[in-house]
Amino acid sequence: NRTGDQDTIRVRALFVFIGAVPHTGWLADAIALDDHGFVLTGVDAIHARADGSLPINGGLSRTLETSLPGLFAAGDIRRGSVKRVASAVGEGAMAVRQIHEYFERS
Numbered sequence: 001n002r003t004g005d006q007d008t009i010r011v012r013a014l015f016v017f018i019g020a021v022p023h024t025g026w027l028a029d030a031i032a033l034d035d036h037g038f039v040l041t042g043v044d045a046i047h048a049r050a051d052g053s054l055p056i057n058g059g060l061s062r063t064l065e066t067s068l069p070g071l072f073a074a075g076d077i078r079r080g081s082v083k084r085v086a087s088a089v090g091e092g093a094m095a096v097r098q099i100h101e102y103f104e105r106s
Contacts, residue, residue: 022077032067038079041066062098064091070102 022037032040032048040048045067064072074095075081075088 020076020083024077030068031071034079036079038081039066039073039077041073041078044079062101064095064098065102070106072098072102 022033022039024033024037024039027033027039032045034040034044042063042065045065048067062072064074064078066073072095074091076083078091081087081091
């Protein structure tokens with residue numbers, strides 16, 4: 001921590017959550033991000049378009065698709081993700097399926 005202060009607490013269990021800050025500044029010119037830098041996907045990505053009215057992919061909303069058609073995001077980097085390893089793995093598997101759907105309809 002920044003202050004160097006130390007405390008002793010009696011606990012029976014402990015959950016440590018380290019690092020919930022996305023490092024996505026390099027994506028800002030390519031896809032829609034929220035105010036905290038998390039990637040917008042699905043319906044959020046559709047509403048993030050500059051004009052606010054045109055859906056990506058002709059109205060088809062794939063849950064993990066970003067504001068750039070054909071680019072998908074999974075795991076902690078997405079706004080609204082659960083921020084857990086198991087969820088990220090599941091989203092990765094979902095992304096594979098959605099990519100196949102994307103290519104089938106392109």
